[in-house]
Amino acid sequence: MAHYEFDTPVDETAIRTLRVNDTVTLKGTLYGIRDATQIHMFDRGRRTRFDLAGHAVIHTAPNVKKVEPSSAHPAGYAPICVGTTTSARMERFTRPLMREYGVRMIIGKGGMLAGSLAAFAELGGVYLAIVGGAAALETTWIERIEDVDLDDLNPESLWRFRISGFGPLLVAMDSHGASLYTELQKAAAGRRAAVLASLGVK
Numbered sequence: 015m016a017h018y019e020f021d022t023p024v025d026e027t028a029i030r031t032l033r034v035n036d037t038v039t040l041k042g043t044l045y046g047i048r049d050a051t052q053i054h055m056f057d058r059g060r061r062t063r064f065d066l067a068g069h070a071v072i073h074t075a076p077n078v079k080k081v082e083p084s085s086a087h088p089a090g091y092a093p094i095c096v097g098t099t100t101s102a103r104m105e106r107f108t109r110p111l112m113r114e115y116g117v118r119m120i121i122g123k124g125g126m127l128a129g130s131l132a133a134f135a136e137l138g139g140v141y142l143a144i145v146g147g148a149a150a151l152e153t154t155w156i157e158r159i160e161d162v163d164l165d166d167l168n169p170e171s172l173w174r175f176r177i178s179g180f181g182p183l184l185v186a187m188d189s190h191g192a193s194l195y196t197e198l199q200k201a202a203a204g205r206r207a208a209v210l211a212s213l214g215v216k
Contacts, residue, residue: 016125017182023068026138029118032185034192038142039181040209042123043160046173048099052107052163062163062172067116070142073099073123075169078159091159096175097149100124101141109133125186125195134189141187143194155180 015035020028022042032038045066054060077095081087100121108130111117120126121142134140144152161174186194 022070024070024118025068026118029138029140030189032140032188033190034127034185034188034194036185037182038119038140038185039179039183040070040119041178041180042176044069044175044177044180044193045069046076046171046175047071047205048075048170049104050167050170052104052111054164054167056110060164061106062115063102064161064163064172064174068118069116070100070119070121071117072096072121073104074099074173075099078169080133086158089106089159090109093153093156093159093175095149096153096156098123098146098152099142101126105129108139109137112137112139121183123131125193129185131191131193134187135191138189140185140189142181142183144183150158152180154162 015037017037018032019039019041020041021108022044047063055062074096076093078091079094081090083090098121101120101124105127106129107197108120108126112133116177118139119142120139123144124145125143126141130141131136155177157176157178159173160176163172
C-alpha cells in the first residue's frame with residue numbers, strides 16, 4: 015500500500031501506478047456529477063463546456079446556497095453540504111465518461127460493477143471510495159464552487175469545485191483488474207460457507 019498526492023488533471027501513466035488499497039489525496043479541480051447529469055449528457059446528447067480530460071468526478075448532488083457572485087463564490091453558489099451518493103446505479107456511464115470525456119477517476123461510495131472494472135483496465139482509470147456519511151468532512155475539502163454547467167438540472171448540475179487536500183481516498187478498483195468489492199464478496203462467501211459447514215448445513 016502506498017499514498018499518492020495528485021494535482022489534477024492526472025495522466026494515464028500516473029493512474030496505472032495505483033493499486034487496490036493505495037490511498038490518494040487530490041488537489042486542484044474536481045467535478046460533481048450525478049444521474050440526471052449523465053442521462054442528459056449521454057442519452058439526450060447534451061455537451062458540457064468543461065474539459066474533463068484527466069480529471070476526477072464525484073457522484074454527488076450537493077446542497078448549495080445561491081449567493082451573490084464574488085471572488086469567494088465565483089459561480090454564485092456556496093457549498094453547504096457536498097455528500098457522495100451510491101455509484102452502482104451510474105454503472106452504464108463509466109465507459110462513455112472515460113472514452114468520450116477522458117475522465118480518469120470516479121469517486122463515490124458502494125463501488126461499481128464489472129463493466130466499470132473492464133473500462134478502468136482498458137482505458138486507464140480507478141474508482142476511489144469514500145465512506146458513507148462523511149459529507150460534513152468532504153465539504154471541508156472544497157474551497158469553493160468555481161463554475162457550474164447544465165444548471166437547469168440543479169442540484170444535479172455539472173459542478174466544478176476547487177479542492178485542497180481532498181482525501182485520503184481509498185483505491186477500491188484499479189486499472190489492473192482488481193476490485194476490493196470482489197475480494198470482500200469472496201471472503202464473505204468463504205466465511206459463510208465455513209459457518210454453514212460448522213452447523214452441518216449443506
